[in-house]
Amino acid sequence: MKLGIVVLEGPYQHEAADTAYNFAVAALEKGHEVFRVFFYHDGVNNATRLMVPPQDDRHIQQRWSELAEKHNLDLVVCVAAAQRRGILDEDEQGRHGKDANNIAPGFRISGLGQLIEAGIQCDRLVFFGD
């Protein structure tokens, strides 16, 4: 089955980011397709490669990036939510004249249309938030 996942909360703040990840892993293990993971509102904070959690703690961003690489997942970050929270890729960095970008490997910045498309294309859309 084709599944879409929406993450509305940031890492280390609320369990939603962990629950969504564990759900994605379980779905992939069962042979389902994860069509897209859409990060919205504070969920965009999952996508910064600059997070440095303690070594004995889970690395929430790296975990997503590795899962994306392994399963060719589409991790999409909402552009408007990302701009507000300082999540930038190279294009956004240039467009806004910033001195750095921080998007992690495997993530891409795009618009809400990607969420709508996931809603249309997926058999199920599952939300994780607060």
Add this chain to the structure above:
Amino acid sequence: MAMLHTVNKSPYQCNTLESCLNHTQEGDVVLLIEDGVYAAAKGGRAADALAAAKGVKICALSADVKARGLDGRIIDGVEIVDYAGFVDLVTETDKTQAWL
């Protein structure tokens, strides 16, 4: 049209579960996740409401039950499922509604 309802709030925090149970229909499934699992604790505030939910299957996510020390303290009639079971509930029902 069976629906899966996920509830992630403790009944001591807000009335999300109550709202959810007011909207469930026969054949639906309610999955308690994160702090939502507190609702299924024996002797808890929401235990009676869950027991009274007729025609609705109540489940709780095992990892969250364990993380909160509720192992062996869950009321009868609540099915404990792991993440694989969570995925099955999503695919076996027609839609998933998250009561955030």
